[in-house]
Amino acid sequence: MNSYQKLEKIFARQTGICNASAILQWDNATVMPQGSGESRAEQLTILAELAHETITSPELPDLFNNAQMQKGELDQWQQANLHEMQRIWQHATALPTDLVAELTKAGHESELFWRSARKENDFKGFAPYQKRVLQLVRESAQAKSSALGLSPYDALIDQYDPGTKSDFIDGIFNDLADFLPEFTGQVIERQKSQTPPLQINDNVSKAAQKELGIEFMQKLGFDFSQGRLDESTHPFCGGVVGDVRITTRYDEKDFLSGFFGVMHETGHALYEMHLPKELRMQPVGQARGMAFHESQSLFTEMQLCIRKEFLQYAAPYMRKTLNKNGDEWHEDNIYKLMTQVTPSFIRVDADEVTYPAHIILRYRLERQLIDGTLEVEDLPDAWNEQMRLLLGIVPDNYANGCMQDIHWTDGSFGYFPSYTLGAMIAAQLFNSIEKAIPEINSVIRNGEFRQIYSWLHQNVHCLGSKYSSQDLLLKASGENLNINYYKNHLKTRYLAD
Amino acid sequence: MNSYQKLEKIFARQTGICNASAILQWDNATVMPQGSGESRAEQLTILAELAHETITSPELPDLFNNAQMQKGELDQWQQANLHEMQRIWQHATALPTDLVAELTKAGHESELFWRSARKENDFKGFAPYQKRVLQLVRESAQAKSSALGLSPYDALIDQYDPGTKSDFIDGIFNDLADFLPEFTGQVIERQKSQTPPLQINDNVSKAAQKELGIEFMQKLGFDFSQGRLDESTHPFCGGVVGDVRITTRYDEKDFLSGFFGVMHETGHALYEMHLPKELRMQPVGQARGMAFHESQSLFTEMQLCIRKEFLQYAAPYMRKTLNKNGDEWHEDNIYKLMTQVTPSFIRVDADEVTYPAHIILRYRLERQLIDGTLEVEDLPDAWNEQMRLLLGIVPDNYANGCMQDIHWTDGSFGYFPSYTLGAMIAAQLFNSIEKAIPEINSVIRNGEFRQIYSWLHQNVHCLGSKYSSQDLLLKASGENLNINYYKNHLKTRYLAD
Numbered sequence: 001m002n003s004y005q006k007l008e009k010i011f012a013r014q015t016g017i018c019n020a021s022a023i024l025q026w027d028n029a030t031v032m033p034q035g036s037g038e039s040r041a042e043q044l045t046i047l048a049e050l051a052h053e054t055i056t057s058p059e060l061p062d063l064f065n066n067a068q069m070q071k072g073e074l075d076q077w078q079q080a081n082l083h084e085m086q087r088i089w090q091h092a093t094a095l096p097t098d099l100v101a102e103l104t105k106a107g108h109e110s111e112l113f114w115r116s117a118r119k120e121n122d123f124k125g126f127a128p129y130q131k132r133v134l135q136l137v138r139e140s141a142q143a144k145s146s147a148l149g150l151s152p153y154d155a156l157i158d159q160y161d162p163g164t165k166s167d168f169i170d171g172i173f174n175d176l177a178d179f180l181p182e183f184t185g186q187v188i189e190r191q192k193s194q195t196p197p198l199q200i201n202d203n204v205s206k207a208a209q210k211e212l213g214i215e216f217m218q219k220l221g222f223d224f225s226q227g228r229l230d231e232s233t234h235p236f237c238g239g240v241v242g243d244v245r246i247t248t249r250y251d252e253k254d255f256l257s258g259f260f261g262v263m264h265e266t267g268h269a270l271y272e273m274h275l276p277k278e279l280r281m282q283p284v285g286q287a288r289g290m291a292f293h294e295s296q297s298l299f300t301e302m303q304l305c306i307r308k309e310f311l312q313y314a315a316p317y318m319r320k321t322l323n324k325n326g327d328e329w330h331e332d333n334i335y336k337l338m339t340q341v342t343p344s345f346i347r348v349d350a351d352e353v354t355y356p357a358h359i360i361l362r363y364r365l366e367r368q369l370i371d372g373t374l375e376v377e378d379l380p381d382a383w384n385e386q387m388r389l390l391l392g393i394v395p396d397n398y399a400n401g402c403m404q405d406i407h408w409t410d411g412s413f414g415y416f417p418s419y420t421l422g423a424m425i426a427a428q429l430f431n432s433i434e435k436a437i438p439e440i441n442s443v444i445r446n447g448e449f450r451q452i453y454s455w456l457h458q459n460v461h462c463l464g465s466k467y468s469s470q471d472l473l474l475k476a477s478g479e480n481l482n483i484n485y486y487k488n489h490l491k492t493r494y495l496a497d
Numbered sequence: 498m499n500s501y502q503k504l505e506k507i508f509a510r511q512t513g514i515c516n517a518s519a520i521l522q523w524d525n526a527t528v529m530p531q532g533s534g535e536s537r538a539e540q541l542t543i544l545a546e547l548a549h550e551t552i553t554s555p556e557l558p559d560l561f562n563n564a565q566m567q568k569g570e571l572d573q574w575q576q577a578n579l580h581e582m583q584r585i586w587q588h589a590t591a592l593p594t595d596l597v598a599e600l601t602k603a604g605h606e607s608e609l610f611w612r613s614a615r616k617e618n619d620f621k622g623f624a625p626y627q628k629r630v631l632q633l634v635r636e637s638a639q640a641k642s643s644a645l646g647l648s649p650y651d652a653l654i655d656q657y658d659p660g661t662k663s664d665f666i667d668g669i670f671n672d673l674a675d676f677l678p679e680f681t682g683q684v685i686e687r688q689k690s691q692t693p694p695l696q697i698n699d700n701v702s703k704a705a706q707k708e709l710g711i712e713f714m715q716k717l718g719f720d721f722s723q724g725r726l727d728e729s730t731h732p733f734c735g736g737v738v739g740d741v742r743i744t745t746r747y748d749e750k751d752f753l754s755g756f757f758g759v760m761h762e763t764g765h766a767l768y769e770m771h772l773p774k775e776l777r778m779q780p781v782g783q784a785r786g787m788a789f790h791e792s793q794s795l796f797t798e799m800q801l802c803i804r805k806e807f808l809q810y811a812a813p814y815m816r817k818t819l820n821k822n823g824d825e826w827h828e829d830n831i832y833k834l835m836t837q838v839t840p841s842f843i844r845v846d847a848d849e850v851t852y853p854a855h856i857i858l859r860y861r862l863e864r865q866l867i868d869g870t871l872e873v874e875d876l877p878d879a880w881n882e883q884m885r886l887l888l889g890i891v892p893d894n895y896a897n898g899c900m901q902d903i904h905w906t907d908g909s910f911g912y913f914p915s916y917t918l919g920a921m922i923a924a925q926l927f928n929s930i931e932k933a934i935p936e937i938n939s940v941i942r943n944g945e946f947r948q949i950y951s952w953l954h955q956n957v958h959c960l961g962s963k964y965s966s967q968d969l970l971l972k973a974s975g976e977n978l979n980i981n982y983y984k985n986h987l988k989t990r991y992l993a994d
Contacts, residue, residue, distance in 0.1 A: 016543035019536065020517055027520060031528070035722035036740035039516065042778065046513035050547055225532035243533035281539065 003066035004074060004082065010054060010063075011085055012281035017051040019240040026245045029232040052100070055092050064089070077284060080466045084283035087162060094147035094155075095140055103136045107410035114409040123380060123398040130408065131376045134369055137411045141370055153370045156414030161289040161421065163468040166367060169417050172424070173360045175483055177390060180357055184391075187341045187353055187494040197336035198328035204255040212321055213248065213262040216314070220266050220300065221453050223273060235261050237268035237297070241280040244272045255322075256337060260301055267300030268293060270453060274461035285464045290415065292460070292469050294422025295429065302352055302423065303430040303489070304452065306338045309444040339493060343391040345400035352423075353494060357390040359420040362405070366413050425473060427486040429456070432477040500563035501571060501579065507551060507560075508582055509778035514548040516737040523742045526729040549597070552589050561586070574781060577963045581780035584659060591644035591652075592637055600633040604907035611906040620877060620895040627905065628873045631866055634908045638867055650867045653911030658786040658918065660965040663864060666914050669921070669980055670857045674887060676984060677854055681888075684838045684850055684991040694833035695825035701752040709818055710745065710759040713811070717763050717797065718950050720770060732758050734765035734794075738777040741769045752819075753834060757798055764797030765790060767950060771958035782961045787912065789957070789966050791919025792926065799849055799920065800927040800986070801949065803835045806941040836990060840888040842897035849920075850991060854887040856917040859902070863910045922970060924983040926953070929974040 001009070021044055028040050067074075067082055074082065110129035117126040141152035148155050154165050214229060227239065232247035239245035246265035250258050271287055279285030287293050304310055308331070315331035318324070327333060341351050347358040365382055368374035374382055383402040384394045395401035407415055433455050434440050443451050459476040467475060474480055498506070518541055525537050564571075564579055571579065607626035614623040638649035645652050651662050711726060724736065729744035736742035743762035747755050768784055776782030784790050801807055805828070812828035815821070824830060838848050844855040862879055865871035871879055880899040881891045892898035904912055930952050931937050940948050956973040964972060971977055 013543055013546075016540050017547070020521060020540040020544060023521055023524060023540070024517060027524065031725065033721065033723050033725060033740055035720070039737055039739035039777065043513050043517040043520070046510055047517060049510075050514070223532070224530065226530050228528065228530055240536055242536035243530060280536065 002070060003063045004070060004078060007060075007063050007067055007082070007085055008282060010057070010060070011081075011088075011283055014051050014054045015281045015283075015286075017047050017054065021047045021051070022238055022240050023243070026230075026238040026247075029234070029236070029238070030230045030245075030247060052092060055089055060089055077279070077466060081279075081282050081284035084286075084465050087158075088283055090147050091144065091159060094144040096143070099136065099139060099143070103133070103140060103411055106132050106136055111406065111410040114403070114406070118399050118403045121397045121399045121403075123403060126403065127376050130379075133409070133411045134376060137413050138370060138372065140411075141413075153367050153414065156370065157417065158414075160415045161291040161418050161469060163470060164289075164291065164417070164421065169363065169421070172481070172483055173363060173417070173420070176356055176420070176486075177360050179487060180353075180360075181390065181392065183490065183494075184341065184343065184353055184357075190495060191341060197333050197340065198326075200255060200328045200337070201253075202255070202322075202324060202326070202328075203252045204322055205252060206250040208322055209250050209252075209255060209258050212318065213259065215321075216259075216263065217266050217269075219447060220263075220449050221270055221273075222266055226273060227269060229262070235265055237265045237272065239272075241272055241275050241285065242277070244269045256334065259318075260305060260338065263305045264297045264301040267297035270300070270456070271296040271461050274457040276462055276464050279464060284466060288460075288463070288465050288467070288469050288472055290418035291421035291425060292472065294418050295425035296422075296456070296460070298423050299426040299429060299456070303426050304444070304449070306335070306352070307444065308332075308335055309441045311335050312445050313447045341494065343393050345387075345393065345395045346404055353490060354391060356420045356423065359416055361386040361390055362407075362416040366408065366416065369408075370413060421481070424481060424483060424486040427489040428473065428477050428479070428482060429460070430489070431485045432459075499567060500560045501567060501575060504557075504560050504564055504579070504582055505779060507554070507557070508578075508585075508780055511548050511551045512778045512780075512783075514544050514551065518544045518548070519735055519737050520740070523727075523735040523744075526731070526733070526735070527727045527742075527744060549589060552586055557586055574776070574963060578776070578779050578781035581783075581962050584655075585780055587644050588641065588656060591641045593640070596633065596636060596640070600630070600637060600908055603629050603633055608903065608907040611900070611903070615896050615900045618894045618896045618900075620900060623900065624873050627876075630906070630908045631873060634910050635867060635869065637908075638910075650864050650911065653867065654914065655911075657912045658788040658915050658966060659962075660967060661786075661788065661914070661918065666860065666918070669978065670860060670914070670917070672980055673853055673917070673983075674857050677850075677857075678887065678889065680987065680991075681838065681840065681850055681854075687992060688838060691833075694830050694837065695823075697752060697825045697834070698750075699752070699819075699821060699823070699825075700749045701819055702749060703747040705819055706747050706749075706752060706755050709815065710756065712818075713756075713760065714763050714766075716944060717760075717767065717946050718770075719763055719766055723770060724766060726759070732762055734762045734769065736769075738769055738772050738782065739774070741766045753831065756815075757802060757835065760802045761794045761798040764794035767797070767953070768793040768958050771954040773959055773961050776961060781963055785957075785960070785962050785964070785966050785969055787915035788918035788922060789969065791915050792922035793919075793953070793957070795920050796923040796926060796953070800923050801941070801946070803832070803849070804941065805829075805832055806938045808832050809942050810944045838991065840890050842884075842890065842892045843901055850987060851888060853917045853920065856913055858883040858887055859904075859913040863905065863913060866905075867910055918978070921978060921980060921983040924986040925970065925974050925976070925979060926957070927986070928982045929956075 024040065024043060024047070028037075032040060064082075064086055071079060071082070106129075110126075110133045113129050114126055117123075137156070138152070141156050144150070144155035144158075145152040148158060150158060151166065157164055157166065157169075210229070214224075217229065218224070226242055227244035227246070230245065230247045231249060233249065235246070235248045237244065237246045246262070246269050248258060248262045248265065271293060275287060276285050305314070311331035311334050315329065315334055319329045322329075339352070341353045343354050343357075344350060347355065347362075350358055361383070364386060365374060365379065368382070369376075369379070379402050380398060387401070388394050407413070433452055436455055437443055437451060440452070460472065463472060463475075466472075470480065521537065521540055521544070525534075529537060561579075561583060568576060568579070603626075607623075607630045610626045611623055614620070634653070635649070638653050641647070641652035641655075642649040645655060647655060648663065654661055654663065654666075707726070711721075714726065715721070723739055724741035724743070727742065727744045728746060730746065732743070732745045734741065734743045743759070743766050745755060745759045745762065768790060772784060773782050802811070808828035808831050812826060812831055816826050819826075836849070838850045840851050840854075841847055844852070844859075847855055858880070861883060862871060862876065865879070866873075866876070876899050877895060884898070885891050904910070930949055933952055934940055934948060937949070957969065960969060960972075963969075967977065
């Protein structure tokens with residue numbers, strides 16, 4: 001066995017441990033008895049330690065050196081795999097064990113306190129927890145900065161969206177921040193002048209919602225012999241390659257949010273289901289970071305499903321299956337309902353147009369928090385200022401403002417930009433597919449969705465982490481990330497359509 | 498941290514890994530998508546390797562030596578824990594890694610072939626697989642024999658029921674083998690002279706069966722905040738301490754077998770639920786072997802639930818909940834149905850009286866197979882001979898004979914005696930409870946089952962593996978295993994009642 005093969009074996013073991021954790025986490029969120037949390041935490045902590053020990057074993061530096069020297073004998077996939085292994089190893093070894101343990105503990109305590117503090121709007125009580133977490137994240141960012149040769153904040157981004165740098169995001173997000181306020185105003189004015197959509201007041205049973213969700217998952221290509229649909233408080237796409245498990249939350253009074261939620265997670269799932277199977281235990285066989293992952297869920301939800309042609313296919317099907325006949329169930333009305341724009345305080349409830357403003361706000365503030373140019377006690381004012389600037393509204397309390405998200409509470413800084421980068425990638429990919437399938441509108445109207453996903457399987461999914469996200473987008477679409485596709489998508493949908 | 502504490506940490510880690518596996522195995526049997534077997538096998542193999550590596554690390558011999566020298570400073574629980582750790586370590590280190598891997602592989606292949614060969618009654622095709630597995634088990638038994646200072650077959654028993662030896666089982670089983678044929682004949686004659694029970698031909702929906710099962714689980718003390726009831730092809734009690742998951746199989750045409758199956762697994766579950774919580778990550782906190790575990794399921798199923806007083810409580814409840822009024826649903830008829838005795842070929846379908854004969858047969862044959870005094874090619878004849886001797890019938894094919902069980906196919910020799918030892922322990926424990934609760938009949942008739950389980954929690958469950966199974970029975974019942982309790986139970990139920 002040569003050094004590269006030894007590395008493959010080590011990383012396969014790490015993947016196996018992480019996969020076991022992923023199933024246990026799914027179990028935790030869906031079927032675990034409520035009193036079993038302590039025993040589950042014990043299992044997950046031990047598996048996390050084992051995964052970390054596996055890839056920080058002292059033999060790795062030599063193996064990497066030898067494998068680098070034999071690089072000429074490796075094929076392209078293997079070279080890419082070696083590159084990914086080293087990136088993962090660099091992240092894992094950058095931090096002293098004590099710091100990892102301290103951050104895990106502080107993050108856990110802070111998140112726990114936040115859950116009740118948010119309800120009580122208690123920023124003052126929460127601030128010390130957040131400060132402690134931030135302090136440890138700053139230390140981690142410094143350590144990763146030295147190990148990876150990136151700026152501290154870029155080193156944090158690299159955990160979620162490898163290779164993407166804040167200088168690049170700055171350009172994109174500043175452009176978007178210039179565009180959005182005026183655009184949003186125009187959209188709101190336009191919608192004011194139109195007849196408002198009819199609200200759907202019908203109850204739809206959980207069972208009926210589930211059945212319809214499953215049918216559309218299958219129409220899009222979800223393979224139930226390798227995956228499941230379940231319920232959880234917070235919807236997610238979990239499980240592992242070969243066993244992909246999405247969840248949703250049903251509200252009998254809000255059919256549409258459940259349905260499009262399932263479609264969103266199905267987009268994530270189809271990515272996982274078409275990663276290269278034979279490389280499923282290797283780093284190169286995993287999805288290409290969170291921005292690309294979010295591009296796949298938003299492609300399905302925003303590019304495909306909230307589209308007139310899709311609703312021309314889906315709405316009659318919904319009316320028939322659910323036995324609904326009112327005008328509010330007409331495709332035009334559903335489209336109107338799903339494209340209403342209103343600035344609001346809560347990110348997860350935001351519409352397609354105002355969502356990016358929420359992200360830009362968080363991106364700007366977390367950069368400053370990591371750089372040390374913003375401190376936790378000044379966060380509420382900074383938050384409100386950005387909110388006013390980007391969305392023209394100011395929250396009346398902390399719970400609707402800087403205390404709404406879980407991300408920072410446990411130290412997940414660097415994740416937020418992925419959401420909006422994903423939305424842009426989705427728009428760019430949809431444009432490429434439009435070029436490849438000129439009759440795409442009738443394809444969608446006829447429910448032939450698999451044609452569209454074939455293109456994604458071939459140009460994105462089956463490539464795993466073979467290329468950087470920049471190169472992957474370039475190969476798939478023929479261009480680097482170009483914000484105009486996203487702007488044009490918004491303009492067409494909200495001002496012209 | 499002293500040596501004993503270091504050992505505690507190592508074994509807690511091993512328990513955590515095994516617990517993660519237990520949940521993944523439950524998932525496998527209940528909710529896993531059918532096409533995800535390969536990815537699950539990868540996870541389980543890696544966790545098994547990690548668990549093995551954890552307790553065979555080279556530092557253990559020194560830690561054990563030091564801990565032994567400091568034994569005086571350990572309390573009784575810690576001393577018992579140290580003893581259990583050493584036993585587990587001796588088993589784990591007795592076999593060369595290659596032999597473990599070979600046996601796992603051969604067992605897997607053999608079991609796989611057996612699944613189809615049994616359907617086709619193909620003993621000739623299956624024999625080479627079984628021979629290969631037997632050969633490797635003989636080698637393992639030899640290796641464990643040297644490491645543990647036990648005879649080869651006793652070393653195999655020790656894996657499932659620590660401390661129990663075949664000389665002891667010989668005595669018990671020979672006594673029983675002398676008793677059973679004549680006794681069974683008497684029971685059959687007696688039952689022939691009585692009016693036969695009415696068959697239950699009503700369908701009972703899965704949903705109604707599940708609801709009733711859950712209600713009775715709760716009446717017996719099953720805590721659903723720390724456990725679940727699900728469906729699987731083969732019923733089992735799985736999960737971990739603090740998260741106990743039992744399964745069943747519903748046949749809408751056979752309500753009783755489903756109901757008493759759930760009660761059987763509930764007996765296992767109540768043991769797991771009342772093991773000492775604070776020691777759940779240590780070997781001493783685990784259940785005391787398979788014979789005691791089976792004693793708890795058989796206590797619930799055979800000693801408690803198939804009892805006139807229980808049915809006087811349960812049958813009216815069943816009739817009301819299921820809305821059934823026919824005479825076949827009367828408690829006397831259900832009791833008669835559940836106590837009918839007929840010698841038959843298949844162990845898992847056998848009644849209470851003929852079941853032990855199936856076990857004695859397997860025990861005698863597997864001893865010979867391990868000793869080398871019986872070879873696989875001679876197994877069918879030896880099987881049929883013992884069947885004729887013990888049950889007076891001879892199977893017409895291999896599927897109904899020596900190919901019916903899964904145990905030997907994958908190398909699980911030494912497990913079978915636990916079933917009947919468990920039945921005897923159950924009878925002896927019930928006798929002790931009768932002494933402790935003189936009004937037990939009315940307690941049962943009134944559905945006050947928790948009084949009975951309190952006794953078990955206190956005298957068996959909460960002691961984990963603090964004592965050997967022999968000492969545990971002695972402490973709980975005041976006597977060593979005494980076969981007369983079991984014989985008297987059978988005589989009372991089948992000849993006097």
